[in-house]
Amino acid sequence: MTRFFSDLELREEHEALLRRHGEETYPEEACGFLIGPHPVPGELRRVVDAVVRAENEKRSERTHRFLINPDQLRHLEQYWESKGRSVVGIYHSHPDHPAAPSQFDLEHAWPWYAYVLIGVDHGRAQKVAAFELDPDGAGWQPRPIVHPIPPLITER
Numbered sequence: 001m002t003r004f005f006s007d008l009e010l011r012e013e014h015e016a017l018l019r020r021h022g023e024e025t026y027p028e029e030a031c032g033f034l035i036g037p038h039p040v041p042g043e044l045r046r047v048v049d050a051v052v053r054a055e056n057e058k059r060s061e062r063t064h065r066f067l068i069n070p071d072q073l074r075h076l077e078q079y080w081e082s083k084g085r086s087v088v089g090i091y092h093s094h095p096d097h098p099a100a101p102s103q104f105d106l107e108h109a110w111p112w113y114a115y116v117l118i119g120v121d122h123g124r125a126q127k128v129a130a131f132e133l134d135p136d137g138a139g140w141q142p143r144p145i146v147h148p149i150p151p152l153i154t155e156r
């Protein structure tokens with residue numbers, strides 16, 4: 001089966017930003033974009049080096065639904081492309097639900113992107129997990145999140 005990436009490299013400070021976003025919008029869902037270098041063919045590690053918050057475009061049921069406007073996504077992709085970066089993933093929170101994709105998520109996801117979910121329990125962020133949509137759109141595969149080792153600080 002085709003896979004678009006094997007694991008997702010996400011800095012701890014970026015993961016902390018996703019957690020905070022999920023806590024701030026609680027009890028509604030938070031959503032946004034993961035930005036990183038354009039993946040080169042054959043490179044299976046997906047790297048995130050920036051996170052961008054998005055507005056939840058859903059006008060109802062925001063406690064358990066989120067919607068990303070495809071026009072917004074296309075504009076963002078063009079913007080980041082011009083900066084030598086790509087939208088490599090999409091994140092959203094699950095207020096009082098586990099960090100696992102829902103049926104709604106399955107029906108509204110696009111292949112290729114890394115999907116990151118933040119479980120928020122009673123206003124406190126819990127598990128953060130990454131998934132990839134199967135190429136046929138029928139299901140999800142969990143993908144490990146790896147935290148890069150921070151650069152060493154050397155004394156002069």
Ligand SMILES: [Zn+2]
Pocket residue numbers: 092093094101102105
């Ligand atoms: Zn969801």
